[in-house]
Amino acid sequence: MTGLGTSDPLTTVVGSIVFWIAAISGIVAAFMMVFQIRNMVRQALALTVVLGGIAGMYAIMGADFLAVVQLVVYIGAIIVLMIFAIFMTPGQVDNPGQSSAAQRAGAGVVAVLVFAASYFAITSQRWDVRGAALDISTIGPIGGLLFTRYLLPFEIVSALLTVALVGAIVIARED
Amino acid sequence: MQAQLWTILGLPLMAFVVIVFFTRRSKDLSSFVAIGAMFGSMLLAYATFIQVAGGARAVSEFEWLRLFPAGASEAAGESGTALRLGIQADPLTALMLVVVTTVSFLVQVYSRGYMVEHGHKDPGFSRFFAYLSLFTFSMLGLVLANNLLFLFISWELVGLSSYLLIGFWYQKPEAWIAAKKAFITTRIGDIGFLIGLLILWNVGGSLQFTDLFEQADLRSGALFNASLLGQPVLFWACLGLFAGAVGKSGQFPLHVWLPDAMEGPTPVSALIHAATMVAAGVYLVARTFPLFEAVPQALSVVAFIGGFTAIFAGTMGLVNNDMKRVMAFSTVSQLGYMMLALGAGSIAAAMFHLFTHAFFKALLFLSAGSVIHATETNDVREMGGLRRKMPITFATMLIGSLSLAGFPLLSGFWSKDEILVAASENANVVLFAFAMLTVFLTAFYTFRMFFLTFAGAYRGHHHPHESPPVMTVPLILLAIPAAAVGLWGSPWMGFGFQRFLEGDRFREPVGSTPVMLTSVVLGLAGIGLAYAMYGMRQPAINPRTVGARSGGLYTLLLNRWYVDELYMWILDKLAIGTGAVLAAFDRQVLDGAINALAELWRGLGSGLRGLQSGRVQNYGLYLFGGVAAIAFALLVAQGGMAR
Amino acid sequence: MNASQFLVPGLQHFLVFGSLLFSLGIYGALSRRNAIAILLSIELMLNGVNILMVAFSRYITTTQELAGQVFAMFIISVAAAEAAVGLAIVIAVYRQRRTLQVDQLDLLKG
């Protein structure tokens, strides 16, 4: 197994520490978010913790640009949007409990099954791992790729954002 | 001649289109369009018939589309397989053309009188003629087709238009229930038809009759060599085709729709339940007969179903008081005869009986329609004494009934005789006995109905009088072929019918005299018995008291009447009892089974409907559950393969 | 694998972490009653997938090294759009029914 940044001990140690902090806090926050927290605002904050941890992981995997995007778009936009929505739906902020026991049991079984399948698949696969990290700043290349190789999906996403814009305005508009 | 054939087919379709889109508002105009088109078709059909009798044959087909091109399969070959559609004329087709167009024409003329009530034309008058035209078009397509695909398409159209016709009076719940029942019951048979068609296509590689017959003739093609469940695949294909025929021709166990279908207007019954649609099953088997011939097992099935249906339906006819239903049972029974003949290997006998039956049964139905029109009821217990009030109907009905009962020298006599001879030669002895017994039953119930209608005093509440000429003229016109058309196939005319149909393959039957005599005696006995019970002013045997009196025993030697009494007793308690039991079986068990099946499906549907809880997370559960199920199923299968 | 190897995160660490988030997201999406909570859980699932994408992008031998990161970027932008439309619909539902409990939103069923 090729660990994180094998060439540089400092990177390895710092990276490992960041990973474990992000992973453990992320898992705990996610766990609490789905199992425990009733209040919607706190749920959104728990998700923010997860997302922040993930941004850290992106950073240690050398996806610096993506880490910034994660912070700006996810935490800065999506979560804020969610919190707005939560505030606009008074009476629903304190989530009155969860679904029926049968539904929860089913959800648990299904989630465990999916996890088991993925765990089995991931660990049994002999991944074709490459030695060295791609140790570059990714902003430039990603920007370049978006306008060359990934031009088509980029253009499609622009149409998609238009649809979302128009759709969201029309649907959410007061009658 | 090709253009002529397409015109025969096209005229009724044109009439349908014209009526629906243009003349719908004018009732008279609509009916004239339909009748005019039919008349044209009929004349052309006669012309075709004469040409075919003179030895002419015609095929007109075009390549409809090309399946599986670009050489991607070994089975389909380099250039793919062409699916051709077309029509043809040969003796079998020419014969059916004559029957269909003649009966259809007369029925349409008659309907102009029948669909009038108290001087008012039925509100759906135009619609009725549109449906009739559509039906005739479909039926003509069915008989003209030169391949199974086109035949199947027409076959389904026949089903559809008969659905519309049976349910024509949709205000009556019985009518639309019957229509639905007819449509769905015949569709059950059609599943078999379609499967047979797929087998023939897959293994035989073609749906053209000529291509298929070449393979079957040789008894060596892939159809014969490939086997499934220990039988040649051709056997299953034939069984599938026959299932379709069983549905359309109302054979056991799919006969249940036909008696109910009598809820339609009586001219409809005459057209589709006597002469055309129900005959389609017989025609299908006759048309694909070379296939059946190659697998004798399939022919045995046909013979058995036919023979059993003949007697089964006959016994049920004994106990019914609804005029049209009795005729429906009789139709089922006669169709059973035709199937029996086919099973015994004689297309000529089957088609001959189909031919004569079409005329005399249509005549019977139309006469019954005339009676029903006058008395406004179907129930024979509310009729009686109509001989003087409706002399023309009386005469035509008598001719029809005698013909049906196989009275010597009338049409039915010759054709029924042919079937009995064929059965005596080639069929199982039990089936032959069934057929003979059915002769007696047929004569009895036909004349029971006849006497109840015309003899004695009127028991109803209306003031019946003879129908208008627009109805009686078609009756008279139909009475002529009903009486005389059988002569064509008689020895006196050198078996002209059989020679026409079979050509060189025809051989004169030998040793048929004892069979013929027996059947005549049985038929006369049936008529006599009916007369004794229902025809005499003072019945020699009072049917009402038969049951009571049969309990008081007379000694064996008391008088010679005792034989008759015993006979009565047997008849009443055994035959009529059996009939009642069979009818009850039919109603309770078969209908029950079909209803239970429907209920089962609906129950399953309601159960599955519970999954649709309306809760989005529930749906999500199935979404993710489905992923897990697929993944694990594949992983397990993978593991199994790896080991 | 010994302890030190386990502590140094590699490809599989990230993959397992991503899968765990994905599964927690599944559980949340199927068990929380509030429609917004379901949307939050779906974001969790998408982030699990994104971890996978970026990890593959970082670790596997490929000629398209950045494809995973680009994919993740597209997923983030689509998620934003989806959240916008989703929340709009949720708010419309709330205005009509004064509730977001998805198990009470069952006018359509059967």
Place this chain on the structure above:
Amino acid sequence: MRPSPTITLPAVTPDDLANGLLLLLPVLVVVVTATIALILDLAPPEWVSRRFLQWVSAFGLVVAIVYVAALAPLAQRSPRAFGGFLALDSFALFFEFLFLVAALLVILSANTFADRQESAEGEFYVIALFSTAGLMLMAQAAELISIYVSLELSSLGLAFLAASNKRDRLADQGRKSTEAGMKYLLLSAMSSAILLYGMALMYGISGATTLADIARAFSRDSTPAVILSMAMIIAGFGFKIAAAPFQLWTPDVYQGAPTPATAFFSVASKAAGFAVVLRVLNEALPGLTVEWTGVFGVLAFITMTVGNLVALVQTNIKRLMAYSSITHVGYLLVGIATASPFANSGILYYLLAYTFTNMAAFIVITIMARYVPDDSISGYVGLAKRAPILALGLTAALLSLAGIPPFVGFFAKLYLFLAAIERGNLGLQFLVVWAVIMSALSLYYYGRVIHAMWMREVEPAVAATQTEPLRTAFSQWVALAASLVGVLFTGLAAAPLLAAAQTAANTLTP
């Protein structure tokens, strides 16, 4: 930081770009039309009538159809652009044609729905056009990222369309509409997540996102990861095509969505799902044919059985059509399980037949929605007397769905099943027999509607309220006539369409 190894960007010349745009022309036309419509929609209704918007949208779609036809010769060489991301083969063109026809019919028939709105009509056309563009791109995309974003483009649009009836106060339709939109959006997001997980694994295993490169890695050996990614891809697309057990959203969304949107769901969205499934299975996963044919065989059986059985007990015509559409998906999956060029062309032809047939039915249902706000089947009682031509159209469509000749539905089934039988596989033959039985059973519930229209009397109390004549807009007549021509003649004169389907299916397989 160390000096970085550079990522070499692929060179893109103006020629490449021009070439790519050429292949995108039909999509571009649709997007430009949508944009124009969007701008026009911003103007106050007094300046630009909404009816005008309808005709603008329809005109744009017709132009796009013309471009599709014009590109057909070019497609023979199946050129690719944008570095292999975009394919323009006959397969893609066939589906583009199908989507455009469906969208055109939907837009032409949308009047009644729009009449019930205070606004939102303009947006309906705009988003329907964008959604169509998304579907067209799904058919053209040959790379995971493009497939995903175009799928989302269409899904978001469809979620909007489902919820766009929210102001309707008749019979709770407004609430049902938003509920439908929410259900579709949530479930579609969940299924996208699954799909993405599968795509991530695909990328991880093969290191590539283009289908052709994936095929190379996936032909080696099927490890658990390979299997899992395939299962997840199947589930993700299974949601889009509504195969059981991923079909549960269909009836609810079909019922709640405004009827033109339902028509679009049932025809175009479903066909796009099939386009992607066929392309991904045949171009990326040919090495796993044994596995996925097995999966789809089982799914086909479950799907057609469930759809048929539940349809038996429905009283709402839109729900009935939803279950009917599930059943038809079951039949189509038999074709996928067959996995032969013949079967693929059979699927294409079937989809086209289904487009015409279902559109004919839905146009009548759209027209009737004004008079039967709750879409109950009993609302159709006596339609034959009130509006014989509409009743005739709906009857023809339903009979075609039931597979009765001479309507196109029969020929489509026949061809598809012949192709399945042709494989000579016992399991497939069983599926075909079962499908034939199921389609006979389907006659029962289609017959109920026909029966209501033709053979039941309107109750006097109801008849008193039905004094006004049915209003049908000119554009709706046009749409109905066009789809009925399809129902009647694409079966009897199948040769050209079938040839097109065969050409399209042949370009698919490598």
